[in-house]
Amino acid sequence: QVQLVESGGGLVQAGGSLRLSCAASGRTFNNYYMGWFRQAPGKEREFVAAISWGGSRRSYADSVKGRFTISRDNAKNTVYLQMNSLKPEDTGVYYCGAAIEKVYNDPRSVDYWGKGTLVTVSS
Secondary structure, three states: OEEEEEEOOEEEEOOOOEEEEEEEEEOOHHHOEEEEEEEOOOOOOEEEEEEOOOOOOEEEOOOOOOOEEEEEEOOOOEEEEEEOOOOHHHOEEEEEEEEOOOOOOOHHHOOEEOOOEEEEEEO
């Protein structure tokens, strides 16, 4: 089992940037495919980005391509989400997820979740 703790959320103006972090503890971090999802009020949780075990493969939702970058540091047991050019529609709780196999653009592919960090983008 792996425990995940997100940090880095906050209030930012449209056009600004934030970097989210997700620290993992427990079993070997590089055994897990990692991803970020988000959930806006009244909406379902949606895929944002994912990164493979060694970091060579990355995938993004169309809505964030070119603006967000996912990365990981296996030596620090941490995955990051750099968010640039933020828009009000990026507002939501951002969740870090870990999967033994692969994180797809479906929350059901995730085996372990963090508790989330709130991102609010004002217009």
